Amino acid sequence: MIPAAMADDTFRRIDALIQVGMRLARSAPSGRIALARVALSIEPEWIPRPWGDTIAAELEAARAEAMQPIPFRDVERALRGAWGGQPTDELDSLESEPVAVTPTAQVHRGELDGAAVAVKVLRPGLAASVRQDLGLLEGLLSPLGAAFPALDAAAVMREVRERVLDELDLETEASSQRRFQRALRGHPFLVVPAPITRLVHEHVLVSEWIDGVSLWQAPDPDLAAARLIAFGLGAARTGFVHADLHPDDLLVLPDGRLAILDFGATRAVAPERVDAGAAAVEAFIAGDEAAFGAATERLGALPAGNAATAISLARAALGAHAEADPTLLDSAAVVAARDRLFDDPRALVELILAGSVAPEDIWPARGVSQLFGTIARVGATGPWRELVRAALRDGWG
Numbered sequence: 001m002i003p004a005a006m007a008d009d010t011f012r013r014i015d016a017l018i019q020v021g022m023r024l025a026r027s028a029p030s031g032r033i034a035l036a037r038v039a040l041s042i043e044p045e046w047i048p049r050p051w052g053d054t055i056a057a058e059l060e061a062a063r064a065e066a067m068q069p070i071p072f073r074d075v076e077r078a079l080r081g082a083w084g085g086q087p088t089d090e091l092d093s094l095e096s097e098p099v100a101v102t103p104t105a106q107v108h109r110g111e112l113d114g115a116a117v118a119v120k121v122l123r124p125g126l127a128a129s130v131r132q133d134l135g136l137l138e139g140l141l142s143p144l145g146a147a148f149p150a151l152d153a154a155a156v157m158r159e160v161r162e163r164v165l166d167e168l169d170l171e172t173e174a175s176s177q178r179r180f181q182r183a184l185r186g187h188p189f190l191v192v193p194a195p196i197t198r199l200v201h202e203h204v205l206v207s208e209w210i211d212g213v214s215l216w217q218a219p220d221p222d223l224a225a226a227r228l229i230a231f232g233l234g235a236a237r238t239g240f241v242h243a244d245l246h247p248d249d250l251l252v253l254p255d256g257r258l259a260i261l262d263f264g265a266t267r268a269v270a271p272e273r274v275d276a277g278a279a280a281v282e283a284f285i286a287g288d289e290a291a292f293g294a295a296t297e298r299l300g301a302l303p304a305g306n307a308a309t310a311i312s313l314a315r316a317a318l319g320a321h322a323e324a325d326p327t328l329l330d331s332a333a334v335v336a337a338r339d340r341l342f343d344d345p346r347a348l349v350e351l352i353l354a355g356s357v358a359p360e361d362i363w364p365a366r367g368v369s370q371l372f373g374t375i376a377r378v379g380a381t382g383p384w385r386e387l388v389r390a391a392l393r394d395g396w397g
Contacts, residue, residue, distance in 0.1 A: 069101050074124050229382075
C-alpha cells in the first residue's frame with residue numbers, strides 16, 4: 001500500500017506541474033491558443049478540485065480571446081499568398097462571413113466550378129509563433145518527470161512538438177484527409193469530404209462542401225455516437241488514428257450518415273500496438289489480470305504487477321459504463337466517474353508512479369479521451385463496452 005505521505009507528495013508534484021504549465025501558457029500567444037483549444041474540448045466542471053475554478057477561468061479567458069474572427073482582408077491576403085493571384089482567379093465566389101471560427105483557423109464557404117466548397121485558412125502568423133514558442137516546453141521537462149517518474153518526459157515532449165507542428169500544416173492535414181476519404185469512399189454510414197488538391201497550401205485547405213447538422217443537433221444522438229465510436233476506434237485498424245473529434249467538426253447528414261470534417265490531429269499507429277490495446281480491453285472485460293498485465297507491459301504502459309490495481313480502480317471509476325448494457329454517457333457521468341476515481345487516492349497514486357505512456361501512444365490516447373469526451377458533452381446512451389470491442393475488432397467493416 002502507498003503511504004499517505006507519498007500520496008500527498010505525488011499530488012503536490014502534479015499540482016506543481018499544472019502551475020508551471022499554466023504559467024508557460026500565459027506567457028506566450030501560442031500558449032493561449034492551446035488553452036483555448038482545451039476550453040473547446042471539455043466542460044469546466046470536469047476539472048478536478050482544487051484546480052477546477054482557477055483553471056476553468058483561465059480556459060474561458062483564453063477561449064474568448066482566441067475566437068476573434070480573422071478580418072476578411074487578412075483571409076484574402078492569405079489566399080493571394082497561397083495561390084499567387086486573386087482568390088477569384090481560382091474560385092467562382094467566396095463569402096466574406098466565416099461559417100466557422102476556431103483558435104487556429106477560419107472556414108469560409110466558396111464556390112468552385114459551380115459546386116460549394118469549404119475554404120479553411122490558418123490564422124496568419126500562427127505557425128511561426130508556435131515554432132518559436134515550442135522551446136518553452138523545455139520548462140515542463142523537470143516537473144513532468146517529477147510528477148510521472150516512469151515517463152520518458154524528453155521523448156514525450158519531442159512527440160508533442162512534432163505532432164503540434166503537423167497540426168499547423170494544412171498540406172499535412174490535406175494528405176491525412178485524402179487518406180481517410182479514399183478509405184471510406186462508399187462506406188454505408190461514414191463520409192469524409194475530398195480535399196481539392198490543386199488548391200491546398202501550407203496555410204490553406206479547400207474541400208468539398210457537406211451539408212448537415214452538427215453533432216450537437218443530431219436527431220438521433222445515440223446512433224450518431226455509435227457511429228462515431230466505429231469511426232474513431234475503427235480507424236486504428238487502418239493504421240491511423242484521429243485525435244481531435246470535436247462536435248462542431250462532425251455533421252449528421254439528412255440520410256443519417258456521419259461526416260468528419262477536420263483532420264489536423266492524426267497519427268500513424270502500428271498494428272501491434274492496436275492488437276495490444278484490444279487485448280487489454282478484452283482482458284479487462286474478462287477480469288483476467290495476467291492477460292491484462294501482459295498487454296499493458298507490451299505497450300510499456302504499466303508493469304504486470306500493477307494489473308490488479310488498475311482493473312479494480314477502472315471498474316470502480318467506470319461503474320455501469322464498463323458493463324454490457326446501455327448506459328447514459330453525459331457530463332454528469334464524467335463528473336461521477338472522476339469522483340469515484342479519486343475515492344481511492346492511494347490506488348491512483350500507485351498507478352501514477354508505476355505507469356507510463358509511450359510517445360507514439362500520446363496522440364492515440366488523446367483521441368480516445370476526446371472521443372468519449374465529445375459523446376459525453378452531447379449526451380448519448382449506448383452499450384459502450386460492446387461498441388468499443390466491435391470497433392477494435394472489426395475496424396470500419
